[in-house]
Amino acid sequence: MSEKLTRRDFVKLTSLAAALGAGTKQADAAQNPTGWIDGQRVERIATNCEMCFWRCGTIAEVANGKLLRVAGNPDHPLTKGRLCARGNAGAELLYDPDRLKYPQVRTGVRGEGKFQEVSWEQALDLFAQRLTEFKEKYGPESVAFFPHGVASSFFGTLMKAYGTPNSAEPAFAQCRGPREVAYALTFGEGLGSPEPVDLEESKLIILIGSHIGENVFTSQVTAFAEGLSKGAKLIVVDPRFSTAAAKADYWLPIRPGTDTALLLAWINVLVAEGIYDKPYIEKYASGFAELAAHVREFTPEWAESITEIPARTIRDTARAMGDAKPAVALHPGRHVTWYGNDTQRERAMAILTALNGSWGRKGGIFLPTPIKAGKFTLPPFPESKRGRADGAGTRFPLASEEQGVTNGLIEATLSGKPYPIKAWVIYGQNVLESIPQQEKTLKAMEQLEFIAVVDILPMNQVNYADLVLPEASYLERFDTPAIVSSAKQPYIAIRQAAVEPMYDTKPGWWITKQMANRLGLQAYFPWDNPDQYLETVIKPLGIDASVLRVRGAVAFPGRPYIEDRTPEDGPLFPTESGKIELYSPMLKELGFDPLPRYTAPAEIPAGYLRLIYGRSPVHSFARTQNNARLDSLMAENEVWVNTRTAKNMGFTEAQRVVLENQQGATSLPVLIRLTEGIRLDCAYMVHGFGHSSPRLHLAYHKGASDTQLMTHVEVDPIMGGTGMRVNFVRVLKENA
């Protein structure tokens, strides 16, 4: 059908689909357009959210240039009008009185937070002058770039054009890296974000450490709840009784760090009992015989002694997979840098997904449908003769060169190897809270000749900057549109300014273009304004910019399952063999285990608990603690300790305690939560609290930072990820 369709038909078809969509359930935009409400004219501007990175569709309601509120956009194909607590609290970010308001140059010592206000002209001139100096004196590679968020794509282009290959974001080595590498090794491509897990059609959902509900990405929560509501069974593997565990048919409170043993035992049962998807494996997979031989010894009894999950439960849950296959949604997780062997654990998950026949199947993992957005013709980027400093592609052979290895860049800055790094440009990334081993990061920053930070709020790293550029928030700026292929209906969604930038803040695209002009790199930015940029991006899609601006998003037909694929989608499994590689020749060639193996985590020292961490539904990372509305819902985190463990330590009621890790690092005082909802050998806290920047008036010193307690990491040799669940804490009385 799609071969015969002309573009004109296609446009008609998609706009018809969109109109039909608008006519159902939540027809907010259609019924409630821009108009007069209670005596004031309310503009409704469709844009997308950046309270986290999921980019849910939002409507900003504006009257007289003032933002009234942010709500969900019912026309958005992925989120359909739903929006989480953080998204709904967008106005409190815009009107946060602590925002960075003017460009600033440091006058005090690093970390002190003393700055002098300067004009944009002065700030950008200084920035360009310094970058030019570094290029001449040390070469462009001496400048490292730490981006985060979509606005950073413009700046990413600038840094590449400037000539540095050294760019790294925590999204890889502190987050999704192991899973992207493991799934790409197995299926030929990674999962991307949002990860295409078909939760709403699933018959069996399996979460390993994922705590959907506390970790909220709107559409994922919707799909999860819909799936359960339609009868999906739920297996939750988590040392803690999470919100998801409270809804589970099977809660497996596993001994932390032993997940690979459980996964291997599950694979053992599927193979031994012959309840895997045989036709699927025969048709699509290679290396089954090697896998079967490899897992023979990994029986449920073997795993029971390691994981503390009864062998019988392991068998029962494996059989539940056999019954539900291929509609088994084994969630690959997101933050999966736990123990340093994470790529191998994710490989075991990918293999299990294959055995269940769920890749490309309804209720399993669905397939992305690429959409072809327009691209600019740019001059080639200069090639660095010295290569990357972070070890991506060399020391860490399978690390992403697109996303880089943050900890690799920090190491290089400290050691001066393979060559000196002299300056950092940080764009919206919280380098102190999102990367473990804070001491190293601080030491590296002290050595630098120059640090420039582009941000919205005075996060702690801002206090260490030589130059601070205040960016306009996502509600005040245009960003590169979201082009999302990993949705059942791929879509393009716009981010556009709902209100004028406040104070003397500027959008990222403007800052970048100004810098390009000063550095003589204009050719890499062949557009004058957001309108021109947008026109080029949407041209091949055959949609009208005005439609996109009004509706916020336009969706296209998707081909999510194997049976929907057409030749234009390319090979189903773009591995080297063209098959699912259960056994990985590439890992073998690189000297790693071609089939995953369980490696035991370090034992917990006596008197200590393993520190684990996670998320709250009302906060994103360390980004939202200064938001007044969200602060009112959760101002600080608590440390969960099992009631019996706490009693043995002398704690019988909630009180403030201090955590001290195995290397003597201590936390700020934090409330202890005595609960039955966690294993006896762990302590759990929500990440992102205990801010150390006094310029964040609401968030300052509320709760404790888990990152401060991560003085040790186990690095994944395959991709450079930092395993972060390898620290242990003792619980001390506050004034002991």
Place this chain on the structure above:
Amino acid sequence: MARYAMVIDLDKCVGCQACSVACSEEWEVPIGEARTHIRSTGIEGTFPQLMSVFHVAQCNQCDHPPCVLPCPTGATYQTESGIVKVDQSLCIGCGYCVEACPYDARYINERSKKVDKCDFCSSRLERGLQPACVNTCTAHAKFFGDLEDRGSFVFSAVYEKHARRMENSMAAPGPNVYYLGKAAHLELVQARFGPRAPRLTQPGEVWKKLVKPLVLAAVGVTFIGQAIAFFYQLHTGEKDFEE
């Protein structure tokens, strides 16, 4: 006439607070207050045999609202479709209704000094919209509709799936917020968050809380007036007197 009701599926609810924030933003609720509260029962049981449920609390738009009668000015009233509303122009912020509500669903807005609470987003309903919390609910756990409409989700939830409402021996005012969920979960929520007895204000308290301050204020105004007159006379009165 419509009979509006809300159904909340606790099997789906993940306690994410989206409904509470959407509501607060929609109604410009002061920071720290809320019309919609998410509460957790906490984790019950002994590891690893555990249970935990979220409960969403808001005005129940009761059939027999205990908050209407105590209102001394008639600001709190019930519409024909069953929604209980507060006429802000009549409310004096005395707080009797706050005491009377067995669900603690009302609060005094610190900015306006008047009582505020959920009214199923009445003004949105008039514009053909759903309540803000229903629209935003990430788990799609909140449903709004008309119990007179046999085709509605709320009708089937209430009359076919036997959704429960929070009533007990302390208070049974006929609430119109219903809950779906596992029986054991609903029991726990009922035990933990069921209604309290309405605290009805006695006539004597009306004097103490409302009339007395008014009288005191009047006395105060009179006293200040007299004092001003007295000092005025001290300065100028003698002369006048002489004349």
